[in-house]
Structures are given as structure tokens and as C-alpha cells.
Amino acid sequence: MTVRGHCILSHGFESGPDATKVTALAEVAERLGWSHERPDFTDLDQRRDAGPLGDVPARLARLKGLAEAAARRGPLVLAGSSLGAWISGRVSLDVPVVGLFLMAPPVQVGALPALAAAEVPITIVHGWDDELIPADTVYAWARPRRARLELVVDGHRLNEHVHDCAAAFERLLAGVSA
Numbered sequence: 689m690t691v692r693g694h695c696i697l698s699h700g701f702e703s704g705p706d707a708t709k710v711t712a713l714a715e716v717a718e719r720l721g722w723s724h725e726r727p728d729f730t731d732l733d734q735r736r737d738a739g740p741l742g743d744v745p746a747r748l749a750r751l752k753g754l755a756e757a758a759a760r761r762g763p764l765v766l767a768g769s770s771l772g773a774w775i776s777g778r779v780s781l782d783v784p785v786v787g788l789f790l791m792a793p794p795v796q797v798g799a800l801p802a803l804a805a806a807e808v809p810i811t812i813v814h815g816w817d818d819e820l821i822p823a824d825t826v827y828a829w830a831r832p833r834r835a836r837l838e839l840v841v842d843g844h845r846l847n848e849h850v851h852d853c854a855a856a857f858e859r860l861l862a863g864v865s866a
Contacts, residue, residue, distance in 0.1 A: 792815065
């Protein structure tokens with residue numbers, strides 16, 4: 689089978705590459721003929737000397753290096769949950785991607801720059817009851833970008849909607865493959 693492209697799936701803060709949501713996305717990518725990788729940022733999340741969210745600049749640099757290498761091989765989709773969504777959006781400004789998939793994206797994270805992303809197809813899944821990131825702020829960010837926004841009755845971790853996240857990711861990959 690010919691590989692359609694590559695997906696880099698970034699976990700959230702204090703999560704890991706085997707987290708439920710990124711694992712579900714990896715299964716979708718594989719089934720649709722996309723190669724994929726799930727970088728491990730846990731060492732950087734533990735660096736509290738770098739800030740309350742660990743070493744965010746190092747997270748960005750690690751993802752950017754992986755994304756640059758992958759983009760040279762073909763179409764690239766970046767996906768992430770929470771802080772993983774934020775770094776995916778930021779890296780998409782510097783590395784050519786064909787799509788972005790953001791779960792519970794923080795529009796603003798403390799003193800970090802606001803969430804930004806390349807002008808590519810974007811799908812967002814966010815919880816109405818997200819206790820960290822109000823749904824209204826995500827809607828306000830998504831609207832001018834014409835991003836596909838799926839709001840579900842869930843909290844920040846989207847634990848009750850992993851299947852919905854996987855289905856939305858499948859639709860994004862099918863759309864960028866067409």
C-alpha cells in the first residue's frame with residue numbers, strides 16, 4: 689500500500705505518547721494509509737525549572753525538527769491535544785502542512801503567544817464544559833479561520849468523546865487526501 693502522507697500526533701501536558709486520544713488517532717491514520725509518529729514530550733513536561741508547563745520552547749523545537757524531516761518526504765498533518773495542539777498550530781506556521789487537527793486547543797496559555805496556525809484545513813474538537821479553556825474562546829478563534837469545530841458535552845480531557853475525536857480526524861484525513 690502506498691503511504692498517503694505522515695501524521696505527527698502530539699500529546700498534551702503531563703500526558704504521554706500512549707495516551708488514549710493520540711492512540712486512537714494513530715489507529716485511524718494507519719487504517720487510512722498514513723504513516724504516523726507520536727513524539728514523547730514527557731521529559732520536557734517535567735522540567736518545572738523552565739516554567740509551569742515545562743520546557744515549551746524545547747517542545748516546539750522537537751516538534752519542528754520532526755515536522756521538517758517529515759514534510760520533506762510528503763504531505764504532513766499535525767495533530768495534538770491541549771498543549772500538543774498549541775505547539776502543532778505554532779509549528780504549522782514554519783513547516784508546510786496539509787492539515788491540522790486540534791483537540792482542546794488553548795487559545796491563550798499564560799505568557800506564551802496566542803494560538804496561531806497556518807491557513808490550511810483545520811478541525812477542532814472541544815468540550816463545552818472544558819474547565820481550562822472556555823468553548824467561547826475556541827469558537828472565536830475558529831470562526832475567522834473557517835475551521836471545522838465540533839463541540840461536545842465533555843471536559844478538557846475529552847474522555848467521553850475519544851471515538852468522536854477519531855471520527856473527526858478520519859474526516860480531516862479523507863478531506864486532505866482527496
